[in-house]
């Protein structure tokens with residue numbers, strides 16, 4: 290088999306997505322997600338200008354060799370743009386291989402290890418009362434695991450709390466919007482939020498929370514300790530993880546399970562975190578961590594240290610990534626949980642998919658490949674629209690801090 294052509298499709302059905310489509314001389318095609326929120330066109334150019342010319346004529350069945358060729362062959366390794374581009378290629382190649390085998394991708398990976406993929410949904414409210422209502426609404430919809438985020442008194446805009454309740458979308462402006470931040474207000478408010486949420490939802494629902502990189506390690510330790518009575522499934526991204534060693538300080542202070550890694554792009558970003566057992570869940574995902582080929586490597590390494598997977602699954606990861614991730618999740622032995630933030634109807638129409646949700650669990654479906662396609666005619670009706678993630682400033686003096 291040979292790759293005869295490949296193209297990048299950029300479209301914005303409610304938000305921007307970058308999709309790579311690969312065609313072969315045997316009529317099989319595959320698609321991969323290569324979306325990098327707020328930097329989409331950089332990946333599109335990387336693919337079109339630098340990767341696609343190297344793919345033509347290659348055998349799409351040699352997935353590992355093509356992965357190594359793109360990773361080592363660029364000389365410039367790692368980084369979100371490079372690794373999202375490689376992920377787009379890798380996902381499309383796994384799609385083709387599974388179609389050629391006439392199997393859903395999870396079968397090719399080794400078959401299913403569970404009956405369904407437990408997912409967590411996002412309950413967001415403007416205040417504690419509203420968040421409690423939303424958590425109960427998610428419980429009613431069948432979710433077994435729910436992330437709770439709430440507005441903080443005295444802060445105007447807070448990560449995780451959007452305008453709508455089902456489709457929170459942080460990339461909301463054609464220049465970055467500005468949020469304000471106060472760690473003191475957040476740390477006062479969050480234990481009270483979980484006190485109320487846990488009392489309302491009962492002991493059996495898994496609760497999660499995302500601190501979105503805003504705390505120092507010692508503040509993170511304090512928050513983890515304050516949340517211990519509410520038995521969280523995980524506390525995510527408490528502090529930026531460039532310095533992997535800093536998680537040791539958090540660990541020394543709390544038994545609340547820790548998750549990190551949605552912005553990681555290779556195994557090197559989490560090597561120390563995993564081998565020192567400083568985290569419990571690794572959030573790396575198909576699209577930003579080099580595709581199925583590399584994510585599988587991270588998960589196998591994590592398994593040695595009893596670290597489980599918890600793939601990122603916000604709306605900026607396209608249904609193509611979701612389909613690939615669900616096939617991965619159904620197979621991976623050390624699975625923990627999968628994030629599931631529903632896409633809008635417009636997005637779902639552009640990306641018809643085989644995956645389904647029922648009673649808190651998802652299934653990738655039985656369609657050969659990863660089970661997601663793209664309607665190119667419909668996609669063309671939604672041209673790219675520049676959209677940035679917000680920036681954050683300390684409320685008291687305007688210092689730029691992590692968003």
Ligand SMILES: O=C(O)C(=O)C[C@H](O)[C@H](O)CO
Nearest residue numbers: 326459499551602603605628
């Ligand atoms: O879903 C999450 O946990 C996030 O933190 C979402 C991120 O803010 C989003 O994917 C950024 O593009």
Ligand SMILES: [Mg+2]
Nearest residue numbers: 499525526551
């Ligand atoms: Mg997050």
